[in-house]
Amino acid sequence: MISWRKHYKTVLIAVGLLLSTSASVHAQTGDPSNGEKLFKANACNSCHALDKQVVGPALGGIVAKVKTDANVGPDWLHKWIKNNKELRASGDKYANEIFEQFNKTEMPAFANLSDKDIDDILAYTTNPPAAPAADAASADGAGGTDMNSVAALEAAKNNEAASKIIITSLVVIAGLLFWLLLKLRTLVNLQKSQELNAKDSAKAFSFAEFYDKYRMVGTGILSVLALIAFYGVWNWLMWIGVYKGYKPEQPIYFSHRIHAGVNKIDCQLCHSSAKYGKVSEIPSLNVCMNCHKMIPEYKGKYLEPGKDKAFYDGEIQKIYEHVGWDKEKMAYTGKTSPVQWTRIHNMPDFVYFNHAQHVVAGEHAIIDGFNKKHPKKDDQIDVVCKACHGKIDTMNVVQMANDFTMGWCIECHRTTEIDMKNGYNKTYFKNLHEKLKKQFGSGAKITVAAIGGLECGKCHY
Numbered sequence: 001m002i003s004w005r006k007h008y009k010t011v012l013i014a015v016g017l018l019l020s021t022s023a024s025v026h027a028q029t030g031d032p033s034n035g036e037k038l039f040k041a042n043a044c045n046s047c048h049a050l051d052k053q054v055v056g057p058a059l060g061g062i063v064a065k066v067k068t069d070a071n072v073g074p075d076w077l078h079k080w081i082k083n084n085k086e087l088r089a090s091g092d093k094y095a096n097e098i099f100e101q102f103n104k105t106e107m108p109a110f111a112n113l114s115d116k117d118i119d120d121i122l123a124y125t126t127n128p129p130a131a132p133a134a135d136a137a138s139a140d141g142a143g144g145t146d147m148n149s150v151a152a153l154e155a156a157k158n159n160e161a162a163s164k165i166i167i168t169s170l171v172v173i174a175g176l177l178f179w180l181l182l183k184l185r186t187l188v189n190l191q192k193s194q195e196l197n198a199k200d201s202a203k204a205f206s207f208a209e210f211y212d213k214y215r216m217v218g219t220g221i222l223s224v225l226a227l228i229a230f231y232g233v234w235n236w237l238m239w240i241g242v243y244k245g246y247k248p249e250q251p252i253y254f255s256h257r258i259h260a261g262v263n264k265i266d267c268q269l270c271h272s273s274a275k276y277g278k279v280s281e282i283p284s285l286n287v288c289m290n291c292h293k294m295i296p297e298y299k300g301k302y303l304e305p306g307k308d309k310a311f312y313d314g315e316i317q318k319i320y321e322h323v324g325w326d327k328e329k330m331a332y333t334g335k336t337s338p339v340q341w342t343r344i345h346n347m348p349d350f351v352y353f354n355h356a357q358h359v360v361a362g363e364h365a366i367i368d369g370f371n372k373k374h375p376k377k378d379d380q381i382d383v384v385c386k387a388c389h390g391k392i393d394t395m396n397v398v399q400m401a402n403d404f405t406m407g408w409c410i411e412c413h414r415t416t417e418i419d420m421k422n423g424y425n426k427t428y429f430k431n432l433h434e435k436l437k438k439q440f441g442s443g444a445k446i447t448v449a450a451i452g453g454l455e456c457g458k459c460h461y
């Protein structure tokens, strides 16, 4: 026992060392992690990867690469990313070369990205947040997603959840130790066997004896490690990809506070598809023009600190430029250009989330459930959207109000009682309801979980 204590300490020290190195890997990043978010939010990752060519070239170390290939600096990359077409049209030799090289595949313009955004993205391509532990842990069935675990871990760290990183590291260490022990076992079995070379038998025997002696300790450690590993994997799955607070700049300064708050415009007037479809979509500029044909300037009393009427007027003017509207002549000019809003909420492709299911079928259940959990009057909600998106009508700039992780979905499914009165549930879950009533009595709580809301297949394709 005493000698084991010694080993125990050594293991602790080794684990501590490993953890501190992995923590320092994470500590040096900052902007790259914002760059990574932007990289994803602007769907750069649909055409680019860092380490391999996808639709476009690999972007890992691109700053250094363009320097050696074409002797151009980051300012060239800024121009390219903002509007590569313009850059090509200006006769830039290298720009035209790569365009030819990629069979004239058009990369979209990203005029919405600020210089700082692009710097962040470039920082990400130069210095992607490294997390070797996470890479090892992510070699699972979720491959091919655009949400990589490095991003997830980075974000988790930003959310003061460094403990998750530690857990992930522990999982990897546990895995390694487990593997070692297995190897050791095989070795011992081999040495115990008849084919054993007579010469080594003395040595092998003493080793086998040693192994037998400490077998219980080994099993004990193995079980603890297995538990830790299980806990780590579970946490990792539940809270991966936390982007709470993500709040990008938009091409037109559109204030939800002024529209949905001060002027009380219904969410669904603009996000009408939330009701019917899987997605909720950003409204097209035609929707804006329904009102802004008649509202060419800002006359409201509410002014966000630091903004004035001239600023708001300028932003409304941007709508006109994009849709090609001459406000003096009150006529369309025909010169249009698209607005590229930055997507804020974006689930990975392998997740199935349906707005209608929540906004229509789940409306009352979600509002009631939320208000029960938030008894303070100020925190209560009247519109279903706010349960997930927060008080958007008080935000000038939309930001993610929740984690939007698997753990977050499941937490609500586990605690929210469904509304048995809505038509959908009445027909589909009638039998189940009867059964549960018999089982638990008529006052039984039926949560989303009870109707299958925790089944993997409901949320994953």
Ligand code: HEC
Pocket: 039, 042, 043, 044, 045, 046, 047, 048, 055, 056, 057, 059, 062, 066, 077, 080, 081, 084, 098, 099, 100, 102, 103, 104, 105, 106, 107, 108, 110, 121
């Ligand atoms: C629809 C696909 C697509 C998207 C989305 C896209 N790109 Fe590209 N990108 C390309 C292609 C294709 C090229 C190669 C040149 C060409 O054919 O225009 C390229 C080239 C580049 C280059 C120049 C690489 C070199 O070798 O010099 C950079 C930098 C770049 N993209 C960055 C970005 C960033 C940053 C984003 C997101 C803001 C993005 N791209 C989004 C397709 C895309």
Ligand code: HEC
Pocket: 250, 254, 256, 259, 260, 265, 266, 267, 268, 269, 270, 271, 282, 283, 341, 342, 343, 344, 345, 346, 383, 385, 386, 389, 392, 393, 397, 398
């Ligand atoms: C007058 C039109 C309008 C109204 C009303 C409106 N929105 Fe929006 N919404 C937009 C536009 C435009 C954007 C994209 C720009 C932005 O992110 O601010 C947007 C973005 C969003 C986003 C982020 C989408 C993303 O990229 O992930 C959410 C969530 C959202 N709105 C929810 C709401 C909710 C909830 C309400 C009601 C309280 C509401 N909106 C009312 C026009 C509107």
Ligand code: HEC
Pocket: 252, 253, 254, 255, 256, 258, 259, 263, 265, 269, 270, 283, 284, 285, 287, 288, 289, 290, 291, 292, 295, 297, 298, 299, 300, 301, 312, 313, 315, 316, 319
């Ligand atoms: C239902 C009518 C309505 C719709 C639809 C609408 N707006 Fe507005 N918008 C208003 C009103 C009302 C104001 C405030 C005017 C005032 O107080 O003088 C306003 C103000 C603005 C302003 C200045 C304040 C701010 O938010 O920065 C901008 C910019 C603007 N709208 C952009 C848009 C865009 C972009 C869309 C489409 C996505 C849109 N609006 C859709 C009614 C609307």
Ligand code: HEC
Pocket: 267, 268, 271, 274, 275, 278, 279, 280, 281, 282, 345, 346, 347, 348, 353, 355, 358, 359, 366, 384, 385, 386, 387, 388, 389, 404
């Ligand atoms: C149960 C939680 C929940 C409720 C309630 C909810 N949303 Fe969402 N919303 C989400 C999730 C999750 C996403 C991300 C979906 C994705 O990426 O596929 C999202 C995305 C969005 C987007 C971005 C565009 C899109 O469809 O991906 C808009 C806009 C939006 N929601 C508006 C609304 C509005 C308006 C309401 C109320 C009518 C509402 N949401 C109610 C969870 C919710």
Ligand code: HEC
Pocket: 351, 352, 353, 354, 357, 358, 361, 362, 365, 366, 387, 388, 404, 405, 408, 409, 410, 412, 413, 416, 417, 418, 419, 424, 425, 448, 451, 452, 453, 458, 459
């Ligand atoms: C605020 C609470 C809440 C959150 C957060 C939430 N849901 Fe739900 N969800 C519900 C409710 C309530 C229902 C049941 C609707 C009904 O009565 O049919 C539901 C139903 C579902 C269903 C159908 C289940 C079935 O058995 O028919 C799916 C799939 C689903 N949600 C996916 C998601 C995903 C994916 C997320 C996270 C991105 C999520 N939900 C987040 C409240 C929530």
Ligand code: HEC
Pocket: 141, 142, 145, 147, 149, 237, 239, 240, 241, 242, 347, 348, 351, 404, 405, 406, 409, 410, 413, 453, 454, 455, 456, 457, 458, 459, 460
């Ligand atoms: C209520 C909806 C819901 C249910 C039920 C659900 N998931 Fe998920 N799952 C999600 C969402 C949402 C994400 C994406 C989270 C993110 O991107 O932050 C996710 C992500 C994942 C990931 C990938 C993690 C990553 O991003 O690399 C795996 C693996 C996974 N789920 C497995 C499962 C398994 C196994 C089950 C059944 C035990 C399950 N899920 C049940 C909603 C759900």
